Amino acid sequence: MTRTAAIIGGGIIGGGWAARFLLNGWDVRVYDPDPEAERKITEVLVNARRSLPGLTDVALPAEGCLSFGASLAEVVADAELIVEAVPERLDVKRAVYAEIEAANTDGIIASSTSGIMPSDLQAELAYPGRLIVAHPFNPVYLLPLVELVGGAQTDAAHIEKAKGIYSDLGMYPLHCRVEIEGFLSDRLQEALWREALWLLKDEVATAEEIDAAVAYGPGLRWAQMGTMQTFHLAGGEGGMRAMLAMFGPCLKWPWTKLMDVPELTDDFVEMVGDQCDTQAGALSPRDLEVIRDDNLVGIIRSLKAQNWGAGAVAQAHDRRLRAGTVQAARAADLPADQPVLTARRVVPLDWTDYNGHMTESRYLHAFADATDRFMEIIGCDADYIASGGSYFTAETHIRHLDEVHAGARIDITTRVILGEGKKMHLWHEMREGDRLLASGEHFLLHVSLETRKPTPPSEAIAAALVRFAAGHADLPAPEGLGRAIGGPR
Amino acid sequence: MTRTAAIIGGGIIGGGWAARFLLNGWDVRVYDPDPEAERKITEVLVNARRSLPGLTDVALPAEGCLSFGASLAEVVADAELIVEAVPERLDVKRAVYAEIEAANTDGIIASSTSGIMPSDLQAELAYPGRLIVAHPFNPVYLLPLVELVGGAQTDAAHIEKAKGIYSDLGMYPLHCRVEIEGFLSDRLQEALWREALWLLKDEVATAEEIDAAVAYGPGLRWAQMGTMQTFHLAGGEGGMRAMLAMFGPCLKWPWTKLMDVPELTDDFVEMVGDQCDTQAGALSPRDLEVIRDDNLVGIIRSLKAQNWGAGAVAQAHDRRLRAGTVQAARAADLPADQPVLTARRVVPLDWTDYNGHMTESRYLHAFADATDRFMEIIGCDADYIASGGSYFTAETHIRHLDEVHAGARIDITTRVILGEGKKMHLWHEMREGDRLLASGEHFLLHVSLETRKPTPPSEAIAAALVRFAAGHADLPAPEGLGRAIGGPR
Known part of the structure; x- marks a missing residue:
């Protein structure tokens, strides 16, 4: 049975809500008098x-139906949930609610407001109990957080029902x-935002520098643990209590514009310490450090794949480490009568299963990287690929043959079994x-990246490949070469 | 030629510095009168x-030597860089600098202070030009950010040299x-921290709720773009200027304790808008949205592998999506005379190369997941694995055979070619x-997870496997079965 959400206001937030509902199988009806709304929502949907x-490792249900209504009344009629995503003005929002009440008497009205109190929003409603705040974060279709807030007159059952819907x-x-x-969230974001505006106003830093001060450091921590747990770990073995003892005095110093701070009385320190202990549950600071490090390695390596932010820094570090080593050599500098070293690296934390062993598919990841390195050695490098040729596996x-743990240093050596024309047959160990x-x-084939069909490589690549193929042909055949699963038949 | 860093203070920060220098090939000498320092640093090193x-995809250089000195003078002698990581007290830091000056006259003195001004730190030094602040973030060995700050008397050449060292x-x-x-960074963090302390003091939220308000929402954004760029995107096509027009009035509202905010004059709005445009460079808000979404998918999926934070939410969503579908069925509910559906999913953004095609190793990732699902179907599930048995590939x-793009829905079907005793031979398409x-x-073997040697599976698993093997034996042999690379020879 398809469920229906009505969305009033088709901007960035309304569009994000529309996408999240639709892709999870809900029908969505949108009302926005802006003639551009349909185009904008379609772009968010793309x-x-x-x-x-x-994001899921299971297929989502079939996408729901999206429609645009000519009137608010038509859109909200019979909707189970009515999302209000209009500008942050109390008078505008109240006018919308009055229109909703005239056309729908039992759907939950969920305001996307970033900070207006639901008690104020619901004050003039005939049925105020069904108004809640459900505050999302852009992009609404990807970020999981939604803050649910009830006003003085909100019916608790609607909050409970909303929890189920958003889950x-x-x-x-x-x-x-x-x-x-x-x-909660906007108070914290707004504190940071106001401080950032002062840094701009006082010409202490540019927008780019202010962002760097977050994205290369604290922001990486905040993606996986909030301020409280992060500082609990800054206290070392002593946790939050030790952190407050170390940095408590700094609260009196002008390290931010907000100089009015709570007094760190013994009772308050105990309360904060107790809450951090409750939050940690059975996990010691040492346990949490290991979890944090696993998380940070995963996050930074995911950004590395995008060559962005902290990940771009890690890529630059790799380039510096590689420069001047055998891992930066080209074909002419490498002997052809022995296998070529195509990888020397450590098994990263994000390549392992819950037991710390390298996961099956990461063996292929490492071999594929070694293939890329061998291609680079023979001249099939980034510039060549940009010119339209490459090898496809x-x-x-x-x-x-054997297991290996995170942290182990692995080497891969590569032999050419066959290298002629479009064909390249490699053996990695x-x-x-x-x-x-x-x-x-x-077994790889050289292809044209335009036609996606096999073509011969450049003469330089062909020559470099033939040189290794000829040199490696004199080595004894590797054990296991040409083997098929299930053995000979 | 090995380079040497001296570290004064072996706490969380000093220990983190020691680890970063050592693992990047520097020799490190530590001085800390605390008898526990060596144990604590060793734990950070682990x-x-x-x-x-x-974190790198290239091996780091050979680890440097770590030593602990009996005196500060012994440790700093001849060191190229002297890291000060003692408590945040100006008198304590100045006393340390006086001792350093007596034993080393040309190394850079780099204070790890979180916020004390370098002009104050260097005021009593005979050679103040070599004192800089190099403020890192815990864990120092993983987070890339280091803030470099010079005081009134700092020699600019030392800042430049330090940039090279930290890079x-x-x-x-x-x-x-x-x-x-x-x-910069601590002003922003401290603003958020002071706000968080008020939320605790006023009993608005617990430590755990305050952290949830960050880690499930804004924190995920801050790991890859700071506040400025994030809000630039909140403005949609109009960027930061549109965002300031929408949310500017909220700056007057009590959304945080800091009510003293810069006036949003036309000049100031222009300046902020211009800086955000400069930061974006050639990238439009639309381009940046795509980059942000790639980053967020990568970050959330990396956390999913750890079942932590936003990743735990995504795992729970998968479980809900799977429940009640064929993807939750057990062997007895599935016919044995046809291939088994073992995966139905969409190719995620983090499985693709720069062209948007699924990367080579992710084919094996998807097949390995399908194998896991088939194991679950025949009863080799999490409980069975916890009891000590599993299959190893x-x-x-x-x-x-063909290319596939991010966003495409893929199905995997599985046939049993052989299933007897310890052996399982599967064919996925x-x-x-x-x-x-x-x-x-x-080709997989059932093993004991204790001995890591082949053993027979449970009778229930053996029976379920034999049932599929018998049913699938009547199907025509798949094209390509038993093939070896290079064809028959």
Whole structure:
């Protein structure tokens, strides 16, 4: 049975809500008098369809129906949930609610306001109990947080029902139990934002520098633990209590514009310490450090794949480490009568399973990187690929011979079994020290990136490949070469 | 030629510095009169060795030597860089500098202070030009940000030299050009922290709720774009200027304790808008949205692998989506005379290369997940694995038959080629609609997780496997089964 959400206001937030509901199988009806609303929502939907369905490792339900109504009344009629996402003006919002009440008497009215108190929003409603705040974060289709806030007259059952709805949408409903302007998240964001505006106003830093001060440091922590837990770990073995003892005096110093701070009485320190202990549960600061480090490695490496922010810094570090080593050499500098070193690296934390062993598919990841490195050695590098040619892998055969843990240094050496015309047949061996961990046999074809069809490589690449093929042909055949699963038949 | 850093103070920060220098090949000498310092630093090093070397995709240089000195003078003698990481008290820091000056006259003195002005730190030094602030973030061995701040008497050449040193350590040196208490990052963090303390003091929220308000929403954004760029995108097509027009009035509202805010004059709005445009460079808000979404998907999926924070929310969503579908069925509910559906999902953004095609190793990732699902179907589920048995993949053969893009829905069906005793031979086919993308042939052995040696599976698993093997034996042999690379020879 399809469920229906009505959305009043089709801007960035309304559009984001529309996308999240639709992609989770709800029908969505939108009302916005702006003639551009349909175009804008469609653009948000393009972004959402690109990113959200792959966030899950299970297919989402079939997408719901999107429609645009000519009147608010038509859109909200019979809707189970009515999302209000109009500008942050109390008079505008109240006028919208009056129109909603005339056309729908039992749907939950969920305001997307960033900070107006629900008690103020609901004050003039005939049925105020069904008004809640459900405050999301841009992009609404990806970020899980939604703050749920009830006003003085909100019916608690509607908050409970809303928790279920937003959980079903893949979100994290955070019930803000005490009503306060700005709720929780925006109070914290707004504090940071106002401080940032002063830094700009006082010409202490540019917008770019202010962002760097977050995204390369504290922001990476905040993606996985908030300020409280982060500072609990800054206290070392002593946790938050030790942190407050160390940095408590700094609260009196002008390290920010807000100089009015709570007194760190013994009772308050105990309360904060106790809450951090409760939050940590059975996890010691040492346990949490390990979790934090796993998280940070995963986050930074995910940004590395995008060459963005902290990940771009890590890529630059790799380039510096590689420069001047054998890992930066070209074909002419490498002997052709022995296997070529194509990788020397450590198994990262994000390549392992819950036992700390390297995961099956990361063996292929490492071999594929080694193939890329071998391609670079023979001249099929980024510039060549940009000119329209590359090698595509057609077939792969991996033998998993031994296990390896995160933190182990692995080497991969590569032999050319066949290198002629469009064909390249490689044999990789992965070792930790002398211990053979896996072999990877790969058959690749040189292709035109335009036609996606096989074509011969450049003459320089062909020559470099033939040189290694000829040199490696004199080595004894590797054990396991040409093997098929299930043995000979 | 090995470089040497001296570290004065072996707490969380000093220990983190020691780890970063050591793992990047520097020798490190530590001085800390605390008899526990050596144990504490060793524990930080254990964490760092576990996490940092795998952050790079190239091996780090050989680790440097760590030593602990009996006196400060012994430790700093001849050191190229002297890291001061003692408590945040001006008198304590100045006393340390006096001792340093007596034993070393030319190394850079780099204070780790979180916010004391370098002009104050250097005021009593005989050679004040070599004192800088280099403010890092915990864990120092993983987070790239280091704020560099010079005082009134700092020699600019030392700031430049320090930039080179920290870049070589894989860090992002952010030069804070204007000296101010708290520098940039701590002013922003401290603003948020003081607000959080008020929320605790006023009993609006618990430590855990305050953290949730960050880690499930804004924190995910801050890991990859700071407040300025994030709000630039909140303004939609109009960027920061539109955002200020929308939310400017809220600056007068009590959304945070800091009510003293800069006036949004036309000039100021222009300045902020211009700086955000400069920061964006050639990237439109639309371009930046796509980059942000790529980053967020990568970050959330990296946390999903850890089942933490926003990643735990995504895992819970998967479980809800799976419940009640064929993807939650057990062996007895599935016919044995046809291939089994073992995956139905969308290719996520973080599985693709720069062209948006699924990366080679993610084919194996998807097949390995399908294998896990088939194991679950026959009863080799999490509970069984916890009891000590599982299947390990011994061999894999993949044929890449066609390309597929991010966002495409893929299905994997699985056939049992052989299932008897310890052996399981599977054949996966991956399709987008009717289009065959790849085949995966896998040979697995049932093992004891204690001995890591082959053993027979439980009788229930053996029976379920035999049932599928018998049913699938009547199907025609798949094209490509048993194939070896290079064809028959």
